[in-house]
Amino acid sequence: MSGPAEPDAALVLSDVRKRYGTVRAVDGISLRVRRGEFFGVLGPNGAGKTTLIEIMEGLRVADSGAVSVLGHPPVPRDVALLPRLGVQTQKSAFFARLTAREHLETVARLYGVPAARAADHGLALVGLTEHADRRVEKLSGGQRQRLAIASALAHEPELIFLDEPTAALDPQARRDLWRVLRELKGAGRTIVYTTHHLDEAEALCDRVAIVVAGRVVALDTPVNLVGGAGLPTRVLVPEDRITPERAAGIDGVDRVSVSGGAVVLETMATARVLSALDDLIGLAGVQTRTADLEDVYLRLTGAEA
Numbered sequence: 373m374s375g376p377a378e379p380d381a382a383l384v385l386s387d388v389r390k391r392y393g394t395v396r397a398v399d400g401i402s403l404r405v406r407r408g409e410f411f412g413v414l415g416p417n418g419a420g421k422t423t424l425i426e427i428m429e430g431l432r433v434a435d436s437g438a439v440s441v442l443g444h445p446p447v448p449r450d451v452a453l454l455p456r457l458g459v460q461t462q463k464s465a466f467f468a469r470l471t472a473r474e475h476l477e478t479v480a481r482l483y484g485v486p487a488a489r490a491a492d493h494g495l496a497l498v499g500l501t502e503h504a505d506r507r508v509e510k511l512s513g514g515q516r517q518r519l520a521i522a523s524a525l526a527h528e529p530e531l532i533f534l535d536e537p538t539a540a541l542d543p544q545a546r547r548d549l550w551r552v553l554r555e556l557k558g559a560g561r562t563i564v565y566t567t568h569h570l571d572e573a574e575a576l577c578d579r580v581a582i583v584v585a586g587r588v589v590a591l592d593t594p595v596n597l598v599g600g601a602g603l604p605t606r607v608l609v610p611e612d613r614i615t616p617e618r619a620a621g622i623d624g625v626d627r628v629s630v631s632g633g634a635v636v637l638e639t640m641a642t643a644r645v646l647s648a649l650d651d652l653i654g655l656a657g658v659q660t661r662t663a664d665l666e667d668v669y670l671r672l673t674g675a676e677a
């Protein structure tokens with residue numbers, strides 16, 4: 373299942389399992405990530421995402437199943453494989469007393485790549501150039517997270533693992549990182565990452581796996597997941613324009629609620645409902661919201677409101 377048999381696969385997992393006592397953290401996961409793919413692993417807290425990614429990284433060892441990383445098993449550690457992987461974990465370690473620049477130079481030297489150039493490039497990549505001479509221990513949480521990402525990329529790895537890389541970032545820094553990740557993908561790198569930001573996964577990922585209780589419950593492109601879910605469109609009408617009772621009487625409306633100053637009409641027949649609304653009250657102020665990945669996710673993870 374590895375090497376020449378799957379030359380275009382960055383990762384192949386077959387029936388991978390990992391237990392902690394009675395907890396089945398990873399409970400029989402099989403998946404395949406293509407080279408050059410941007411692959412998202414989504415799921416609620418405790419679903420097993422970190423365990424799964426750390427098995428791929430070789431940081432944890434599966435109880436059973438097969439794992440192939442760029443055609444090689446991740447354990448025992450393979451010194452030829454390690455430089456091809458970039459790893460940012462939720463608990464990234466730092467040289468806290470060094471400056472951001474010194475930290476990156478040290479990481480670069482560990483990988484045997486030119487230190488000054490790697491540090492300059494890494495600092496610019498994640499927007500830390502102006503903080504280059506600040507000690508790591510004095511950086512904010514979000515700045516440290518960006519440094520962790522730059523550290524994972526210092527040696528220009530082929531396959532990049534990022535565990536919630538945008539968790540501590542403000543909206544602007546998040547968007548900046550999106551740009552960096554898109555550029556990496558554009559340069560042919562493979563990215564496997566976890567996030568709780570569903571809008572982000574929808575914007576960035578070629579495919580996502582939704583993991584619940586150690587199992588993959590859905591795996592596809594965001595477009596196919598949303599399109600295949602058969603979820604209703606919401607039509608929002610300002611509350612002063614229509615009563616919920618009147619809205620419920622419109623042909624094609626399946627459900628009506630009131631939220632945020634709007635009467636919310638759920639429908640699978642959007643065009644028919646909009647046309648009826650137009651005849652009844654006109655469409656001024658009316659908004660439509662189609663289902664997105666977050667709606668699919670909430671349904672699959674059982675957290676639908």
Ligand SMILES: Nc1ncnc2c1ncn2[C@@H]1O[C@H](COP(=O)(O)OP(=O)(O)OP(=O)(O)O)[C@@H](O)[C@H]1O
Nearest residue numbers: 392395396397415416417418419420421422423424
């Ligand atoms: N070292 C460990 N020892 C015992 N149990 C563990 C260990 N690591 C994880 N677990 C348990 O395994 C399950 C999966 O944890 P994991 O951290 O992989 O989930 P996650 O999806 O990454 O969660 P989060 O979104 O909160 O980061 C949880 O029930 C967790 O408590």
